[in-house]
Amino acid sequence: MSRRSIFIILLIAFNIAIDQLSKFWVRANVDPNSISEIFGQKFILTNVENPGAFLGMGSDLNPTLKVILLLILPIIVLGIVVYHIFKEKYMDRLSLVGFCCIIGGGFANIYDRLMYGQVTDFWRIDLGGIFKTGIFNLADMSVTTGMILLVSAAIIYRKKDKA
Numbered sequence: 001m002s003r004r005s006i007f008i009i010l011l012i013a014f015n016i017a018i019d020q021l022s023k024f025w026v027r028a029n030v031d032p033n034s035i036s037e038i039f040g041q042k043f044i045l046t047n048v049e050n051p052g053a054f055l056g057m058g059s060d061l062n063p064t065l066k067v068i069l070l071l072i073l074p075i076i077v078l079g080i081v082v083y084h085i086f087k088e089k090y091m092d093r094l095s096l097v098g099f100c101c102i103i104g105g106g107f108a109n110i111y112d113r114l115m116y117g118q119v120t121d122f123w124r125i126d127l128g129g130i131f132k133t134g135i136f137n138l139a140d141m142s143v144t145t146g147m148i149l150l151v152s153a154a155i156i157y158r159k160k161d162k163a
Contacts, residue, residue, distance in 0.1 A: 004089070005086065007096075008085060008086065008096070008100055011097065011100040011101070011104065012082075012100050012103050012104040012107070013104070014104065015100065015101055015103075015104020015105055015108065015139070015142045016104050016107055016108045016111070016139075018138055019104070019105065019108035019109075019137060019138040019139040019142065020108060020111065022122070022137065022138045023112065023120040023122070023137060023138075026045075026047050026120060026122040027047065027120060030045060030046065030047040030122065031047060032047045032048070032049070033046065033047065033048060034046060034047060041126060042125065042126060042127055043123070043124075043125055043126075044123070044124040044125075044126065045122060045123065046121075046122055046123075046124065046135060047120065047122055048120070048121045048122065048135050049116070049118040049119070049120060049121075050118055050119045050120070050121045050135070051066075051117070051118040052066075052070070053069075053070055058070060070113055071110060071113055071114070074106055074110055075110060077106075078102075078103055078106045078107060078110075081099055081102065081103055082103055084099075085099045085100070085103075092153055092157060094149050094150075094152060094153035094156065095149070095150055095153040095154075097146075097149055098145075098146040098147070098148075098149030098150040098152075098153060099146060099150070100146070101142045101143065101145050101146030101149065102142070102143050102146035102147065102150075103146075104139075104142050105138075105139035105140065105141070105142030105143035105146065106139070106143060108138075108139035108142070109137075109139045109140070112139075119137065119139075120137060121135040121136055121137045121140075122135065122137055123135065123136055123137065123138075124136070
């Protein structure tokens, strides 16, 4: 196995592990629907079970559509992305890390849906009028970070190609 393949596997596994460890800790130590203020009301720790996707979207879908849209389709898409990153040997490092974060975060939330029927969310940020989030978890952060890295790579390498 190549160093690149090992890097990919380890980065995806790290994203899944850190997410699952954080959710395990939250389930064991934070009462459901409780609110613990960290740094005042700016950072909130809670324990919410989300039966839907991002910010609860899709939580009111019928069970068949939920399985299709929240399990089967994401597994297919993530499988295609995994195939792509192993096959595309000349992908830039920033894009590769971005894709690994997205894959790890995506599979971590899929694991929750398979094991618990819902995803544990626990973190909320409210910086007043500047920035406010819904309740999320580390898998969501991995996916978001991955998307930011992919957009950054596209901008950086587009500028290099034009130069």
